[in-house]
Amino acid sequence: MADLQDVGAFVAVARNGGFREAARKTGNSPSQLSEAVRRLEAGLGVRLLHRTTRSVAATDAGQRLLEQLTPALDAVTTAMDVVNGFRDRPAGRLRLNVPTSASKLVLPRILPPFHKAYPDITLEVIVDDSFVDLLRTGCDAGIRYGERMEQDMVAMPIGPREQRFALAAAPAYLQEHGTPKKPEDLLHHICLRGRFNSGTMPPWEFEHKGKKVVIEPSGPLIVNLGAAADLKVDVAVGGAGLVYLFEDWLQPYFDRGELVPVLERWWPAFQGPMLYYPGRRYLPAPLRAFVDFIQTMRW
Structure with missing residues (x-):
């Protein structure tokens, strides 16, 4: 049985396309992640990542493993976050993928009162004007305009309606x-x-x-x-x-x-921008807090 920490290291590196970015996101060092991936590969007897001096990419075996692991890891994260709901105040990290226009025109009005209401939630904002797959980028939610929104997502207005x-x-x-x-x-x-x-x-x-x-x-x-x-x-x-x-x-x-x-x-x-996120039975506590907070705002 592979060590779950080694599995988590592989997933972080594969999702972020490299050891440095994965290290920044997880709080580990690149060398720690590299050693964990080597242990996992040695235990499985299969190379999971192609490594060059400039890039890191999953092999066919690594991609298949990542696809199989993603639902299971999401389920574990959801299960752990259910417990977070019993805290007095929600805590954790919320990752948003937003266009430049939202970072300039929408979020500045939202973030100060949100952080005051939920000081234990760390909000990470990734500004990206390209069309992205939320799940593949490891983001919890995004802000986009209707014509550029991913399908099969829950959506709600955020910011001015027009x-x-x-x-x-x-x-x-x-x-x-x-x-x-x-x-x-x-x-x-x-x-x-x-x-x-x-x-x-x-x-x-x-x-x-x-x-x-x-x-x-x-x-x-x-x-x-x-x-x-x-x-x-x-x-x-x-x-x-x-x-x-x-x-x-x-x-x-x-x-x-x-x-x-x-x-x-x-x-x-x-039409104004929309907050969108995957439809799940249990939303992570930070995302649930953010969604509830947005619904109370007037524009």
């Missing part, structure tokens, strides 16, 4: 280049674009009185959406072009007069 995309420019830009009167005018303006990690460059969409207009503008700057969005805003503040982004993201710049709303009646509205 948001808008906004178009803006610095006063200096509008003074020099004029103010667009309709979306089609943007084809003759300098526009600051964004691209998803997948390589997709989304168009700029507008809507007014049932009429929808989709524009593919051009400009001298393209940034990675999410991580580099603030760069796009800063360049717009400097008077170099028009920026299209979440209204809430741009609102502080409107308040300070650094940016001016453009084509405001054409700004499209869309």
Whole structure:
């Protein structure tokens, strides 16, 4: 019978793609994890991980073992967490996978009162704008918009129920280049674009009185959406072009007069973000506390 600690070490390394990241997540040293995996491999007589100087990946045998172990380990975690429910206050770690927009516009309002209410819960936030599999990344829950949400998940609103995309420019830009009167005018303006990690460059969409207009503008700057969005805003503040982004993201710049709303009646509205997580009979206590807390908030 393999030592469960060695099994846990293998799972941590396989899930995190390396010994250093697994060590950071588990609190062990890379050498301790490496030795544990070696013991497990020696006991089973099978190589479980391919190791190179740059990466670690599961072998076919390791992948099959990981697939078989995951449900069992989840069941053990759930069983142990049931006991956590008998504590006066929930404790433990909660891992959230969220897009940059949620880390900037949603979580700052939630986390201070949540930590005050549940000081024994450690919240780990992974900011990732790509589409991810929650279970494979070891996260308990995520925040996404409806069209990018995984199937077969429980979902609930978190944050504003409705948001808008906004178009803006610095006063200096509008003074020099004029103010667009309709979306089609943007084809003759300098526009600051964004691209998803997948390589997709989304168009700029507008809507007014049932009429929808989709524009593919051009400009001298393209940034990675999410991580580099603030760069796009800063360049717009400097008077170099028009920026299209979440209204809430741009609102502080409107308040300070650094940016001016453009084509405001054409700004499209869309459903706000959702918290989603696997449907389970027993939720881990930290996640249950977070879900219950979100349901009490008003936006």
